[in-house]
Amino acid sequence: MNRTQLVEDVARRAGSDPAAARRHVDAVLDAIMESVAAGERVLVTGFGTFDRTSRPARTARNPRTGQPVAVPAAELPRFRVGQTFKNRVAAAAAAAEVAAVAEAAAEPKKAKKGKKKPAKAERPAKPAKGKAGKGKGKKKAAGK
Numbered sequence: 001m002n003r004t005q006l007v008e009d010v011a012r013r014a015g016s017d018p019a020a021a022r023r024h025v026d027a028v029l030d031a032i033m034e035s036v037a038a039g040e041r042v043l044v045t046g047f048g049t050f051d052r053t054s055r056p057a058r059t060a061r062n063p064r065t066g067q068p069v070a071v072p073a074a075e076l077p078r079f080r081v082g083q084t085f086k087n088r089v090a091a092a093a094a095a096a097e098v099a100a101v102a103e104a105a106a107e108p109k110k111a112k113k114g115k116k117k118p119a120k121a122e123r124p125a126k127p128a129k130g131k132a133g134k135g136k137g138k139k140k141a142a143g144k
Contacts, residue, residue, distance in 0.1 A: 007022045008021070036051060036077050037052070044082070045082065045084075047085050048079055048080055048082040049080045049082070050078070051077075051078055051080075052076070052078065053077075053078045054074070054075050055074045055076060057070070057072050057073040059071070
């Protein structure tokens, strides 16, 4: 789902027009981004927590040349999933798995078309793999 689809879904669920839904979705996302940028934690109970984490400076290696590269310290946004969100995703995954198993069991197996292979004893022998006859080189005669 992209941003436009999210706005359409919010408009449908709220019973409002898409323009109002877009303003509301944009306002929520802007409020979250501004709060996290200011160093605040945004907790949406059951959904998750948005906060900021810092990564210290470190030395890495350029994989092509092997030379050391200085990586500066950085402040990064982080999202941790809430328990209600985790439970809903797990329940949906379990339901999808059960549906897939039930669908596979309900489909009748198709009969294979074509000739059946003869039993191993009836099959012609395969030629031996080797270098004979490949013309890779001449053997030297002994005593020359």
